[in-house]
Amino acid sequence: MKRILLASAALATMLAAGAPALGADLPLYTKVPAVAAPAYDWSGFYVGVFGGGGFGNHNLNNALGPAGAANYTINYSSTGGIAGGEIGYNVQSGSIVVGVEADGFWSGIKGSDVDQFNAGTLPIASVDATNLRDGFTVRARGGIAVDRLLLFFTGGWAYGEFQHTNTDPVFGIDQFSANRSGLTAGGGLAYAITNNLIGKFEYRYYDFGRYERAAPLNAQIPYTVDNTYSVVTLGLDYKFGGPVVAKY
Secondary structure, three states: OHHHHHHHHHHHHHHHHHHHHHHHHOOOOOOOOOOOOEEOOOOEEEEEEEEEEEEEEEEEEEOOOOOOOOOOOEEEEEEEEEEEEEEEEEEEEOOEEEEEEEEEEEEEEEEEOHHHHHHOOOOOOOEEEEEEEEEEEEEEEEEEEEOOEEEEEEEEEEEEEEEEEEEEOOOEEEEEEEEEEEEEEEEEEEEEOOOOEEEEEEEEEEEEEEEEEOOOOOOOOOEEEEEEEEEEEEEEEEEEOOOOEEOO
């Protein structure tokens, strides 16, 4: 019995002396880092559709010269809808997104000076009407991304097909088509609803410059028309590929 007690006491002493060393050999507890939410990546090809409305401004000049202090003989406006499709490609580096985009559109933006004619305020005895029928653009894009939100600006080359009609009460109608190159610029915001589906709001300004009618067929004197437009659209794009990058 005495030997058993001595052996037990010796074992207890050894265990007590070795406890700190055993504890030092055990691995320390480390908290597992939280997994960060992925950040959206805007890189990749996309196609989409858009629709909205616009407002046009038209300055007609002829040999009668400007009316008063204005820079035109006659001024009139146009309004209507616009719709089309687009294709583009973006590259993202950090929060900066750059890319190119091309679109084609149909337009119902048209208007005339018939109200001024009926009121008797026109310097000429005819009615002019302008209809922007369709067009397309090729543009650069750039913006700043905040995860799924993109604030962007855009600008480049624009092309438009016009139909102009001049109606003289006595000598009849002179109607012709004109194709014009110009510039466009604007901006907007886009939001990635899903990894592939993107909604977009955009404003665009177009300056198609001037078209000319050198020899009207209804006894009118030659004239030119300068054309600018402001357009607001809503769009929906589908983006192909482009990884979702983890942000830590």
